[in-house]
Structures are given as C-alpha cells and as structure tokens.
Amino acid sequence: MPAPPPPAAAPALPRAPAKPAVFIPVNRSPEMQEERLKLPILSEEQVIMEAVAEHPIIIVCGETGSGKTTQVPQFLYEAGYSSEDGIIGITEPRRVAAMAMSQRVAKEMNLSQRVVSYQIRYEGNVTEETRIKFMTDGVLLKEIQKDFLLLRYKVVIIDEAHERSVYTDILIGLLSRIVSLRAKRKLPLKLLIMSATLRVEDFTQNPRLFARPPPVIKVESRQFPVTVHFNKRTPLEDYSGECFRKVCKIHRMLPAGGILVFLTGQAEVHALCRRLRKAFPPSRSRLPEKDDDQKDSAEEMRKFKKSRTRAKKARAEVLPQINLDHYSVLPAGDGDEDREAEVDEEEGALDSDLDLDLGDGGMAWLALSLHLHSTVSFLILVFKPPPEGTRLCVVATNVAETSLTIPGIKYVVDCGKVKKRYYDRVTGVSSFRVTWVSQASADQRAGRAGRTEPGHCYRLYSSAVFGDFEQFPPPEITRRPVEDLILQMKALNIEKVINFPFPTPPSMEALIAAEELLIALGALQAPQKAERVKQLQKDRLSCPITALGRTMATFPVAPRYAKMLALSRQHGCLPYAITIVATMTVRELFEELDRPASSDEELARLKGKRAQLAQMKRTWAGQGASLKLGDLMVLLGAVGACEYSGCTPQFCEVNGLRYKAMMETRRLRGQLTTAVNAVCPEAELFMDPKMQPPTESQVTFLRQIVTAGLGDHLARRVQSEELLEDKWRNAYKTPLLDDPVFIHPSSVLFKELPEFVVYQEIVETTKMYMKGVSSVEVQWIPALLPSYCQFDKPLEEPAPSYCPARGRVLCHRASVFYRVGWPLPAIEVDFPEGIDRYKHFARFLLEGQVFCKLASYQGCLLSSPSTMLKTWARLQPRTESLLRALVAEKADCRDALLAAWKKNPRCEFDQGQGVGVDGMGSPRQALSPGLVEGSGPTTAGRLPAT
DNA sequence: GAGCACTGC
Incomplete structure (x- = not known):
C-alpha cells in the first residue's frame, strides 16, 4: 500500500492529462478573482492533483468547511479533466447541497450555470455544455441503470462519504468495479471519495472493495476553533432542564453570538422554546404574527418587567467578571474537565432559581424552534441575521446537525442525545428511541459553532460519558430494510448480492428478508420448488429479477408500492394508484396537532383544528365502499380536494394539511406519471388537477391493488372466541408478531374494525399501532396473495x-x-x-x-x-x-x-390437428393486465367486486 | 384513544 503523501511537503509536480479537444477556460473577472482569493484556497492542490494523476481512486479527507467540495472540482476542471465526451460528476447526499454547490462553484469560476450545473430529483439545469455536474447520490445511481460504465463521466467525486447514506454506499461499491471495467476498456475513470472525518478504514481496509487501498490525502480544516466544555456530571433524566439552565447562563454571561441548542424531538424543542421565552420575553418586532407561542399572558409580562430590573443589577455585578478565556477548556481527554467543573460548582447556587430570576445582560432575546416541520415563516426568521443587540437562540432537532447551517452561531449546547428510528429486523416493526449520539455526531454538532468565528460548545455530559460513545453512527444500510436497494441491484444484474462489495454489508437477516419479500411480490424468480429444500441456502440471495421486477425497479418508490403501480393499468385505476403511492411515499400529509399547548387559547385553537381535521378525514373517507379503502381513501380524498381547489397554502391551513407535503406529493405524482408512461405509453396518462373521485368499483379494485402490494402486512382481527386476555380486546394478529397490534386511533377504520386489514407500517409507542390501514375481503387473500x-x-x-x-x-x-x-x-x-x-x-x-x-x-x-x-x-x-x-x-x-x-x-x-382453436390470447388473470405480462396474481381466481 | 429524528430516486 502506498503511504499517504504528507500534506505539506510535496514537491510541485506537472499536472497530468493532455488538454481535451474542447476546453472552456476559467475566465474570472477581476472582482471574482479578488473574491475568490479572499476565500482560503486549499494548499493541498498539488498533492491532490499528483495523486489523481497517478491513481485511479483516491480519498480526500478533511473536515466540513475545508472547501474541498467547491475547490477540488475546480482543480480538476482547470487540469482538463472534463470535456464534452466526459465530465466531472459530484454527488451530494442532499438536494439543496447539490444545487447550492453548483451555483457557488459557477460563481467562483465565473462560468455559466450551463457549464457548472446540477441535477436533483425533480429538477436540474444540465445542458450540452455542462462540464461539472453536481447531483444527489440517488440520481447517479439511477444513471448507472441506464449506462453502467458511466461513460459520460471522466471523474466521479463522491462527497460526504462519511455520512454513509445508503446510496453513497452502493455507489462506492459499484464504482469500485466500474473503475476497473473502464480501465480495461482504456477509458479510464477517476474516482475521488471525499470524507469529512477520518472514518476511512471502511474504505481502505476492505480488500473486497478496493484490492489496493487507495491513497488518503488529508486537507487542512478551514473551520474556526471551537472550544469544547464538558459537564462534570451527566444529568440522568432532565437534559431539557439542563439545556435551559446552560442557555440562560450563556445568555446572561457571555458576549454576543447566536446559541444553537440540540434536542431530540419536536415536542422538546417547543417546550424549551416556550420556557426560554418566558424567562427572557422576546423582542416584539421580529416574531412572525402567526406564532402562537408568543402570546404572553399578563403574568408573564409581570415577570418580564421584574426580571428587567434585576437584569440591570446582574449586569453591573456579573458581566465585568466574565472572561471568555475562563471558559476555554481544551477538548475531551485533555484533563481540563475539572476546571470547567469548578465553574459549574461555583454557579451551582445560581442555577436553582434561574427559572424565575434571570438577568439577560441587557441583550434582547429571540428564541426560535427549528425542526423538520417548521413553517416557512419561521425558517426565514432563523436565517436572517438578528437585529443589533439581539441574541438569536435556535432550539433545534437533528436537522441542524447536517441539513441546515444557521449563520452567526457562536455557542452550541449539545444534550448529547438523538432520536432514531429502529426497525425490528424480523417483524419490520419500527419504534423511536432516544440514545446517545456518536462521537462523530457530537463533533459535528460542536463544529456548528465555528462557522463564522471561534466558538464554544457546551456538552451536557461528562468527558467520560463521551469516551463511551460509539465513534461513528452505524451506517444507514445496517439499520433499515433493504428491499429497495436489493431490487435496484438486481435490476443492475447483480444476482448474488451477497458478493457485492458493500463498504459495510447489511445483516444477513435483512438480505434474506429483502429477497423473500421481492420473491413474494413477483419481482424475483422463486427458486424451483423441487430444489427448494436442497438448494435453499445456495439459491438464497441469488434469485434473478423478473420482467415485473424490472418494471418495478424503474419506479422511484418502495417495491411494495411499485408493485401496486405495476398492477394498476385496469379500470382506470392508474391515476388513483399513483396518487395513493405518492402520498404514502411522502408521509406526514397532515399537520401535527397533538403537541401540547402553551396557553388555554392555543389549546382551544388546537382542539378546534383537531376536530376539523377529524371531520375532514371522515368526509374524505366517505361511506360504504369508499370507507373500506380506509386511510388510503383519506389520502386520496385529501389530495383530490386540495388539487381541485388549486393546492393553495390557505386550503392546506384550513384543512390541516401540510403545504410542503402536498407540493411534494404533486411533484412525485408528476414523476410517477412520467415513469408509468415510459413503461406503458398506451396508458397516455396525465395529471388531472380536477381528478374525479374513483367510482365504487374502482375503489374496490384499488383495495385489491393495495392488498397485492401489502401482502406481508396483512392482519386479522382477533375473533371473540380467541379473546382470552383483555389485552387482545380490539386487537389484531399478524403472522410475524406474537403480541397484539391495533389500528391507530387516527385511522378512519379505528372504530370499524374490519376482519382483515393491510397496513402501511407498524409503529410501536405505548402499543403497537398499524398506520395507513385499508380493509381486505377474505376471499381476495388466496387469489391475490x-x-x-x-x-x-x-x-x-x-x-x-x-x-x-x-x-x-x-x-x-x-x-x-x-x-x-x-x-x-x-x-x-x-x-x-x-x-x-x-x-x-x-x-x-x-x-x-x-x-x-x-x-x-x-x-x-x-x-x-x-x-x-x-x-x-x-x-x-x-x-x-x-x-x-x-x-x-x-x-x-x-x-x-x-x-x-x-x-x-x-x-x-x-x-x-387443424382444429380451430378460439381465444388463443394470453391468459388474462384476475387483476391483469398489469403493466407487464405476469404482473397479475398467479392464480386464475376471479374476484367478485363485492 | 393518540406523542415520529432525518434523507435520497
């Protein structure tokens, strides 16, 4: 293995490749050049270019903010690594990043967006002239389906590889093979893997992935230093309260600069925000008018005035003593914890009555909540610099760790916890648990304090606890079902998925479960029955894809939903199936109204909205046949009604729909409509904003289509004679679970309790709840499943x-x-x-x-x-x-x-011989014709449209 | 009778 070249001492080397035929020179305007020089330029340019010239694959390692994402593509471009017959492609794990990076690089290089472009799920601006293309990892994976050798690219850069998103992992595995195939064809492809932290062993120490470990080049960080402070003690329960105390202390005692607090969930975020606003009432001018949390009661006003008078006192006494250096403690493991501990002990007495008695250092205060479903008006506020003399405090979930960067943050308060989804590998039941973050995540959070100036990170746990954290979060591919990935791989003719060079392979159970589901859906060929026992082990995980599977793989949705689409070309069901699949994919179509209210007024408002939404759900579900489609009918009805009214934010607001989700549904419907038309042009589908509700018989067909897709999610109501224990009252039984499952109370079928249902997912909270429920007629089961x-x-x-x-x-x-x-x-x-x-x-x-x-x-x-x-x-x-x-x-x-x-x-x-035979057409099955031959159920059963 | 973090095609 070649030793990684030392970053600094490398001699200047000539750049390697010859100029391509057509090359658009970078012609920076004087202003742009000046602008660019203001930015720190990677000093490792020579080293990187030398390595790229010598090796087909290299790894570039450097923290976020090191500038590698914007600069490495420029180095490669200037060295002539792109032309019309082969461009530079860069993948990002997030859509906004791909878009923003393309704009920034185009600007820095003074090139048109026609040359430096982007491509993400629903949009892009790639042209014939494009030489540098930023895209999401999923986009490149789809391109491999059409052009396995990626001949359009001379260089592929996988950015943020340390995040280990599933698509990034699969891409790296595929590219390790594509690079050698391209070399054999004398059409060399360069692969750069860029990673922030030093988690490179999964790439370098994995001989199945890279037989020769690629060289690793480290680039300097451009971040400002962040001083990390640990708590001496780790609060066992009340980390929210600890956050509150720490934030108050920072606001009271430390110089200007934004505070970013990491908590685990929406409810916590809102609660802490309310508490902070009560402690330091906000400056009036900047809150959005509709913010329901800002309505202060008279009582709060009184407290506010009281605290102002005390603030003056506090300012006089406390502020002059505070020296930022006093807080400066070296990061974990350097033995400075005790010094910080002293600070905490000293102030321990103050902490007790902070809730009521706060000085705020004379600074105004703006506490904002930030989570996935934050409204747009809030987001605008978060990203605007606060007015002079106001301190911005953002209380956030994990969105702020990687997805969003908030400007002006100087202090980070990290509770050290994260809420994660867990899947039971056998049953598929998911649950949410709050656990400690990894060291890498904690460092990522700390880094958010050093974007604009040197910052501080306060960790509400001890350095000993930190030392016990996992070094890195486990890669996503090991934490979730993989049927979608396996289908994509089979569509690339990778039959023995077990031999695929995963950077980290999924568990054996997950691979088997995926293969079995895909066989049941008809996407993979089942092993021959006779061989089943003998060859089960051998055949496992190497079933070839079927024609139906290929069709399904072209639909950008989960395989269960893709199956539904493949079945829907009959009785005019396609537009409805597309809509249902789109809403199930987008998720969280309805506004979250269950959060605790901060005032009676808000409580009443929420109550009213809840009742209104429940009423609308009943209306959309309808009665009789339509109600039997259950929650999926509600989704269909909601989209139908919303689109009919023009899909305005007002309509969404009034009816408890999330506008963002509705827009996403619309775009996904468009994409699915295009995808279906591509497989089946005769369908001549289009998106009708005035889509009529499905007829009764169409609803029945839709129920059958849904049943065929969700066959492994079938549940049967516990019969009264089986009701031995009280815990089984109103419960359902499923094939894989011993414990009872229930229809979620938000479901329109909650009170209906049909004998058989299929469900979208089971989430375990206080009980195991089925969500997205639809009823099934018993006689359909053998015919459809x-x-x-x-x-x-x-x-x-x-x-x-x-x-x-x-x-x-x-x-x-x-x-x-x-x-x-x-x-x-x-x-x-x-x-x-x-x-x-x-x-x-x-x-x-x-x-x-x-x-x-x-x-x-x-x-x-x-x-x-x-x-x-x-x-x-x-x-x-x-x-x-x-x-x-x-x-x-x-x-x-x-x-x-x-x-x-x-x-x-x-x-x-x-x-x-010679006897005329009539009706020789291919067999038409119960639910066929699907989009491909054989996509219907394999029986001849006829389904009465009951 | 209810509490779900986040992301990509």
Missing part, C-alpha cells in the same frame, strides 16, 4: 373444470395463511402440477372440451372419459398410452399440447 397461502388438495366438489378461454384445467382449493393458519375460503385456481392434472386434461380432451371436434368421437370411445381419473393400475392400455404420451410431451394444457403437435405432427393423437 397465493405466495403467502398454503393450498389444500383440489376439492372434489365443485369438481375440476376446463377453462376454454385459458385452455387449462381448473379446480377449487381451500388454503390457510402462512404461519398463522387462518382458514381461507376455497377459490378457483389452476389445477396443481402433477399426474392428476394430466388425467383431468386427458379427460377434458376426450370429452371434446379442449377441441370441440373431438366431441363427436365420444360415442366411439371404449370407456367414458372419466376413466382417465382412475389410478394407473386400473387404466385401460389405450387410455394409459394416451396419458403416457401427454406426460412425455408435458402436455397438461391446451397450449402445451398445441406446441407438442407443432414440434411433432406425427405424434399419437394428431386427430386434433
């Missing part, structure tokens, strides 16, 4: 029959649902493979049902055709030879028989 049913022997009554349209033998079979053995009604299905099917087919053949001309021979037969159904031993020699011939030719249906005749016209029973 045969892969989850174990079928009994064919029934004798009703007797097996011949289906002239499909040319096949049918029978009735009862079944039970897998693992739980729920009895399911008999439905008409294909007669199972085996000797009996040949016998029945032979009988129908002799009876003339298969080819009508044969019917006239019936009188000449020695015995009745039903003799065919006897055991071998009791067959007549003649009938036995017919059966043997059918078996030999594998002719157990009309098409197979015709094929056998075609192949061998002289075979024994060629009487049938």
Whole structure:
C-alpha cells in the first residue's frame, strides 16, 4: 500500500492529462478573482492533483468547511479533466447541497450555470455544455441503470462519504468495479471519495472493495476553533432542564453570538422554546404574527418587567467578571474537565432559581424552534441575521446537525442525545428511541459553532460519558430494510448480492428478508420448488429479477408500492394508484396537532383544528365502499380536494394539511406519471388537477391493488372466541408478531374494525399501532396473495373444470395463511402440477372440451372419459398410452399440447390437428393486465367486486 | 384513544 503523501511537503509536480479537444477556460473577472482569493484556497492542490494523476481512486479527507467540495472540482476542471465526451460528476447526499454547490462553484469560476450545473430529483439545469455536474447520490445511481460504465463521466467525486447514506454506499461499491471495467476498456475513470472525518478504514481496509487501498490525502480544516466544555456530571433524566439552565447562563454571561441548542424531538424543542421565552420575553418586532407561542399572558409580562430590573443589577455585578478565556477548556481527554467543573460548582447556587430570576445582560432575546416541520415563516426568521443587540437562540432537532447551517452561531449546547428510528429486523416493526449520539455526531454538532468565528460548545455530559460513545453512527444500510436497494441491484444484474462489495454489508437477516419479500411480490424468480429444500441456502440471495421486477425497479418508490403501480393499468385505476403511492411515499400529509399547548387559547385553537381535521378525514373517507379503502381513501380524498381547489397554502391551513407535503406529493405524482408512461405509453396518462373521485368499483379494485402490494402486512382481527386476555380486546394478529397490534386511533377504520386489514407500517409507542390501514375481503387473500397461502388438495366438489378461454384445467382449493393458519375460503385456481392434472386434461380432451371436434368421437370411445381419473393400475392400455404420451410431451394444457403437435405432427393423437382453436390470447388473470405480462396474481381466481 | 429524528430516486 502506498503511504499517504504528507500534506505539506510535496514537491510541485506537472499536472497530468493532455488538454481535451474542447476546453472552456476559467475566465474570472477581476472582482471574482479578488473574491475568490479572499476565500482560503486549499494548499493541498498539488498533492491532490499528483495523486489523481497517478491513481485511479483516491480519498480526500478533511473536515466540513475545508472547501474541498467547491475547490477540488475546480482543480480538476482547470487540469482538463472534463470535456464534452466526459465530465466531472459530484454527488451530494442532499438536494439543496447539490444545487447550492453548483451555483457557488459557477460563481467562483465565473462560468455559466450551463457549464457548472446540477441535477436533483425533480429538477436540474444540465445542458450540452455542462462540464461539472453536481447531483444527489440517488440520481447517479439511477444513471448507472441506464449506462453502467458511466461513460459520460471522466471523474466521479463522491462527497460526504462519511455520512454513509445508503446510496453513497452502493455507489462506492459499484464504482469500485466500474473503475476497473473502464480501465480495461482504456477509458479510464477517476474516482475521488471525499470524507469529512477520518472514518476511512471502511474504505481502505476492505480488500473486497478496493484490492489496493487507495491513497488518503488529508486537507487542512478551514473551520474556526471551537472550544469544547464538558459537564462534570451527566444529568440522568432532565437534559431539557439542563439545556435551559446552560442557555440562560450563556445568555446572561457571555458576549454576543447566536446559541444553537440540540434536542431530540419536536415536542422538546417547543417546550424549551416556550420556557426560554418566558424567562427572557422576546423582542416584539421580529416574531412572525402567526406564532402562537408568543402570546404572553399578563403574568408573564409581570415577570418580564421584574426580571428587567434585576437584569440591570446582574449586569453591573456579573458581566465585568466574565472572561471568555475562563471558559476555554481544551477538548475531551485533555484533563481540563475539572476546571470547567469548578465553574459549574461555583454557579451551582445560581442555577436553582434561574427559572424565575434571570438577568439577560441587557441583550434582547429571540428564541426560535427549528425542526423538520417548521413553517416557512419561521425558517426565514432563523436565517436572517438578528437585529443589533439581539441574541438569536435556535432550539433545534437533528436537522441542524447536517441539513441546515444557521449563520452567526457562536455557542452550541449539545444534550448529547438523538432520536432514531429502529426497525425490528424480523417483524419490520419500527419504534423511536432516544440514545446517545456518536462521537462523530457530537463533533459535528460542536463544529456548528465555528462557522463564522471561534466558538464554544457546551456538552451536557461528562468527558467520560463521551469516551463511551460509539465513534461513528452505524451506517444507514445496517439499520433499515433493504428491499429497495436489493431490487435496484438486481435490476443492475447483480444476482448474488451477497458478493457485492458493500463498504459495510447489511445483516444477513435483512438480505434474506429483502429477497423473500421481492420473491413474494413477483419481482424475483422463486427458486424451483423441487430444489427448494436442497438448494435453499445456495439459491438464497441469488434469485434473478423478473420482467415485473424490472418494471418495478424503474419506479422511484418502495417495491411494495411499485408493485401496486405495476398492477394498476385496469379500470382506470392508474391515476388513483399513483396518487395513493405518492402520498404514502411522502408521509406526514397532515399537520401535527397533538403537541401540547402553551396557553388555554392555543389549546382551544388546537382542539378546534383537531376536530376539523377529524371531520375532514371522515368526509374524505366517505361511506360504504369508499370507507373500506380506509386511510388510503383519506389520502386520496385529501389530495383530490386540495388539487381541485388549486393546492393553495390557505386550503392546506384550513384543512390541516401540510403545504410542503402536498407540493411534494404533486411533484412525485408528476414523476410517477412520467415513469408509468415510459413503461406503458398506451396508458397516455396525465395529471388531472380536477381528478374525479374513483367510482365504487374502482375503489374496490384499488383495495385489491393495495392488498397485492401489502401482502406481508396483512392482519386479522382477533375473533371473540380467541379473546382470552383483555389485552387482545380490539386487537389484531399478524403472522410475524406474537403480541397484539391495533389500528391507530387516527385511522378512519379505528372504530370499524374490519376482519382483515393491510397496513402501511407498524409503529410501536405505548402499543403497537398499524398506520395507513385499508380493509381486505377474505376471499381476495388466496387469489391475490397465493405466495403467502398454503393450498389444500383440489376439492372434489365443485369438481375440476376446463377453462376454454385459458385452455387449462381448473379446480377449487381451500388454503390457510402462512404461519398463522387462518382458514381461507376455497377459490378457483389452476389445477396443481402433477399426474392428476394430466388425467383431468386427458379427460377434458376426450370429452371434446379442449377441441370441440373431438366431441363427436365420444360415442366411439371404449370407456367414458372419466376413466382417465382412475389410478394407473386400473387404466385401460389405450387410455394409459394416451396419458403416457401427454406426460412425455408435458402436455397438461391446451397450449402445451398445441406446441407438442407443432414440434411433432406425427405424434399419437394428431386427430386434433387443424382444429380451430378460439381465444388463443394470453391468459388474462384476475387483476391483469398489469403493466407487464405476469404482473397479475398467479392464480386464475376471479374476484367478485363485492 | 393518540406523542415520529432525518434523507435520497
């Protein structure tokens, strides 16, 4: 392994590649050049360029803010690493970053956005002239589907690789192979992996990923220093209260500069904000008019005045003593914790009555809450510099850790906790838990204090606790289901996913669960039944993709939803299925109204909105057939109503809808409409803003479509005779869970309690709740979800029959649902493979049902055709030879028989030759036609539109 | 009878 070149001491080297044919020189205006020189320029340019020239793959390591994202593409461009036949591509894990970086680099280089462009999910400005392209990682992954070797690129840069987003991980795995394939073709591709922290072992010490470890180049940080302060003690419970005390202390005693507080959830954020505003009432001028938290009661006003008088006193006494250096403590492990501890002890006495008695150093105060669902008016406020003499205090969830950078932050208060989603690998149930962050996350949070000037980070836990943190957060790919990723990989013809060079592989259980789901959805070919036992292990995780799977892979949604889309080209269901899938993908369509209120007034307002939303949900769900589609009907109705009214922010506000989510749904519907049209142009789909509600029968088809997609999410109401314990009252049972699950109270089916339901997800809070619930008719289950049913022997009554349209033998079979053995009604299905099917087919053949001309021979037969159904031993020699011939030719249906005749016209029973056969079209199945052949269920079951 | 952090196609 080549040792990483030392950053500073490298000699100047000539740049490698020859000039390409067309090269747009960087022509910076004097102002731009001056502007650029003001920015710190990476001193490692020579080292990086030398490494790129020598190695196909290099890793560039440097903290956020080091300027590598904006500068490395420029170095490469200026060195001629791009032309019209191969450009520089940079991936980002976030859409805004891709867009903002392209704009910034274009500006710094004084080039048009036609040359330095971006491409993200719904938009982009890439042109023929584009030479540097910023994009999200998912966009590049989609491009690999169309052009596996990425021939449009000469350089690919994977930025923020340390964040280990699932797409970034898969890209790195794919690119490790693409680089060698391109080298073999003498079309070399350069790969740069850029990472903030030093977590590079997963890339360098992984021989399956990179046989030769790529060189690592470290670049200098451009961040301002942040002094880290640890608490001496770690509060066990009340970290919110600890945050409150720390923020008050900072505001009271430390010089101007924004404060950023990290908490774990929306409710906590709001609560702390309210408490801070009460302690230091905000300056009136800047709060948005609609902010419900700012309405101060008279009581609060009184406290405010009281605290102002004390503030003067506090200012006189406390401020002169405060010296910032006194707080300056070296980062963890340097043994300065005690000094900080002294500070805390000293002030311990003050802490107790901080709630009521606060001096604010004379500074005005603006406490704002920041989380994913913050309204736009709030966001504007957060990003505006506060007026002179006002201190900005932003209380935030994890959004502020990576997704958003707030300017002017000098102090960070870190509670050290984070709320994360956990998936049970076996059952798929998710829950949210608050845990300690990783050291890398804590450092990332601290770094938010050093964007504009040297800053301070106050950690509300001890350095010993910090030392026990995980070094890095586990990569996302190890923490969530991977069926979507596996489908994407199979679509790239990576069959043995187990051999894929993941930087960190998902767990075996997750891979198996993904493969099994995809098989059940029909996206992957099931291993042959005969081989199942013997070869199960071998076949596992190497099933090839089906035609249906390929279609599904082109839809940018989860495989369960992609299956729904693939099934929906019938009865005009596509526009509705697209809308339902879009809303299920966007999630959180409705405003969060359950937060605790700060005043009676607010409480009343929230109560009113909750009632209004509940009423609207009932309206959208409708009655009868429509209500049975349940929460998915609500989603469909909400989008329909909202679009009908023009999708205005006002409509959303009045009806408890999240405007941002509605806009996202609209864009996703557009994208899905395009995707469906691409697979199936005959559909001639378009987005109709005045979409009519589905008819009753359409609603029923939609329920069947939803059932087919969510088959592994089927639940059955616990029957009264099974009700042994009280905890099972109104409960449902699922195949994979021993414990009861419940319909969420926000569901429109909460009181309906249908016998069978499918659900979107189960979230465990106080109980296990199903969300996104839709009801299912029992007779649909064996027809739509045969892969989850174990079928009994064919029934004798009703007797097996011949289906002239499909040319096949049918029978009735009862079944039970897998693992739980729920009895399911008999439905008409294909007669199972085996000797009996040949016998029945032979009988129908002799009876003339298969080819009508044969019917006239019936009188000449020695015995009745039903003799065919006897055991071998009791067959007549003649009938036995017919059966043997059918078996030999594998002719157990009309098409197979015709094929056998075609192949061998002289075979024994060629009487049938020339007989006209009607209705030779391919079989039309219960729910087909889907978008591709075979996307319907595999049975012949007919579904009554009940 | 209710409390979900965050992101990409």
